[in-house]
Amino acid sequence: MMRPQDLLRPTPAGLYCPPGDFYIDPVRPVDRAVITHGHSDHARAGHGAVMATPETLAIMAVRYGADFAGRTQAVDYGERTSIGGVEVRLVPAGHVLGSAQAVVSQGGLIMVASGDYKRRRDPTCVAFEPTPCHVFISEATFGLPVFVHPPDTEEIQRLVLSLAQFPERAHLVGAYALGKAQRIIRLLREAGWERPIYVHGAMERLNDLYQASGVPLGPLALATGLKGGALGGEVVIAPPSAIQDRWARRFAEPITAFASGWMGVRARARQRGVELPLVISDHADWPELTRTFDEVAPEEVWITHGREEGLLRWCELAGVRARALRLVGYDEEGEGEQNVLEGAV
Structure with missing residues (x-):
């Protein structure tokens, strides 16, 4: 089995897949991008090619105009596709309409870049789908035990x-x-x-x-x-x-x-x-984050942004390898979202 860092690795432009030569939610324009959902800190205009769910592509077109990318590829949930020989599948993330986790596989290694996600019912989008994997890449917006959101x-x-x-x-x-x-x-x-x-x-x-x-x-x-x-x-x-x-x-x-x-x-x-x-959040709270780790049962967890210290400690006590990627360019729950939306919509 190949090493995780050979399939996905953090770069200044975002999470990069060297064998497939694509990025997941890049923070600057790139040649090929897989976009998990339509929020402005994950979905930006100017990429050469964008793969996403049909709903996410429609959201990007509303916000940035029909020519937001050189070309687009709509992929339904569960549909298997290949980018540069790397298998990519999108599964529901439960965050907003069209939101997805990117399941990236090659050489027997399965990695899931979950984007932003929540676990509770949302009548406006498809529920999160736990996907067993070797490496689970998770946000940590509310990654402290004090964050327990009410119904x-x-x-x-x-x-x-x-x-x-x-x-x-x-x-x-x-x-x-x-x-x-x-x-x-x-x-x-x-x-x-x-x-x-x-x-x-x-x-x-x-x-x-x-x-x-x-x-x-x-x-x-x-x-x-x-x-x-x-x-x-x-x-x-x-x-x-x-x-x-x-x-x-x-x-x-x-x-x-x-x-x-x-x-x-x-x-x-x-x-x-x-x-x-x-107190209504579109992100997982502490119990939902840790329950997700239990259900997905990864060998390793990568934490991309938010309050990673608490989850790193939880993983240590649970015997799960973990690391903080500290990717830059992603907002906390909508903290920068309204500025872009008000100008674009």
Whole structure:
């Protein structure tokens, strides 16, 4: 069996496969790229060739234009393909619409680059698929034991309860435009909220894409052209930066909410001036990360970004070899996402 570092290795441009001459989620333009999902820190324009799921390619086209790459190759979940003689297969990651893990195989060695992932149910995307492998490459955004996220249904019920308690006030929910916003909308629908949900204009095209991909969002309306004191008792979803902007002043005594795994850290909620923090994350928390390692049962774990120290120690105690790759260019949960989305959508 070949050595893992001969099949995939970290480089300044990103995770590189020498025998196949391609990169996974490169942070700069390259000749050939495999993209795990559409968030801006993983999916960038300017590559010579891009392979991804059809949904991820559609997201990139919405955000960057139809000519975002020299050529594209759509690959369905589970479909086996070859790049330079290296087998590549995409399996669901459960992060956002179209998100995938890249399963890379050659010479009897199987490596899984999981991208960003979560393990709990999400009504807007296919659930994570554990894939046994020799080397599992994992994020560590919430890689400390203190991060145990509550059920998202409970967090949505807190929002619904606030709407009932303060029917005269608009509820302005900060949520990243790709993935989180659509998930919040679907969770509200499942909680029984049937009224129109108002959205920032930066989310319109991605909402349309989700619905065209078979994710029903119900009645939506743009929160534009409104006079002061508007939308009392209604839900408005906007990029996080917008809820602290002049744009938010048009709404009736707005209650500001923010949906993020970081809202479990009270200091972050206070720092953002969030009145109703909603701990809803599109990343795995500590129990989900360690459960994933148990299920995948790799011989070795590589940790790409986040809080790797806790997971390195967990692997040591579990008798699993582990290393931190410290790849640069990847954000924590959406911390840089809204800036790109607001400019592109």
